[in-house]
Amino acid sequence: MRSLVMTAASIFALLPIGSAQAEGVLNIFTWGEYTNPDLIKKFEEKYDVKVTITDFDSNDTALAKARQGGNDFDIxxxxxxxVKIWIDEGLLLETRPDQMENFKNVDPRWVDVDFDPGRRYTVPWQWGTTGVTVDTSVYSGDPNTSAIFLDPPAELKGKVSVLPEMGDIMTLAIYYEGGQEACTDDKELLRKVRDRLVAARPSWVALDYPSIEKYTSGDYSAGVIWGGGSLRVRLINPNFVYGYPKEGYSIWMDNVAVLKSAPNVENAKLFQNFIMDPENAALISAYARYANGIAGSEKFMPEDMKNAPEIVVPAEFVDKGKFTPACSPEINEMYTKIWTEVLK
Known part of the structure; x- marks a missing residue:
């Protein structure tokens, strides 16, 4: 009987999920200001599913909430x-996106990724870079350096906002101090990183997630920011430019996964397949202003994104970016000690 059940399940997994019908609800747990209402409306109308969205402000917050349990989140x-932490802790359902109808649209670059080889759990949402943004009416020097926040010029002291994301900031500081890898246990290098961050901290006006309004209103004149956030700032205030630190910067990707505890699994799978359609992926990008990892979506993108320097990395900085891996628990523990000192 068990073998019959397994065979049936395998056959079902190979059926085109895009043709399925659904009803009910879908609960999404995601970053704030990251989901296009038009995308959600289109999904709701197509599948007769009511979508609710709950925001989180950091990866740590999301992970802690999931570990606690007692929620109705699906996505x-x-x-x-x-991602590997979520998988290793058994928090995600193996939904096999690689067998879904629209998987053929995933850009080959994003198929066999280290954090989810072959895409058995996740599908691309958006990807981008972590760099700096600078108001050129305040500072006219080179923006392509992490010195903007690690050794701020006089014009920017007290006007720099820094992401409260340990991984992003540690990576930039490691590259600035000559390190070649985002995950390192080189104690001498990490001492330099700690000293650099602690010394720079008094020059920062805030530890804040990208607040478009605070940049465009003049509260912040520079900051560590993600590329899409910098694009949104520039579209309001053209004085801002995005800098790719010549010392090295990180490339990242956010991904859609289904919780093992999801009460609406089939609707969640439908959503994973839905966002791998190029037109739908373009809707994702049009709102938060990041690339999406789905081939063919480019032709549906807003014109102001197609050649935006915050999205299309200038040739001279392509080789300065590295995809950031997941560090080991031991290295994360060392980083956390440094980060705690920085936050004092």
């Missing part, structure tokens, strides 16, 4: 550096 959107 979660972790960053690539955290």
């Amino acid at each position: 979660v959107v972790p960053t690539s550096t955290f």
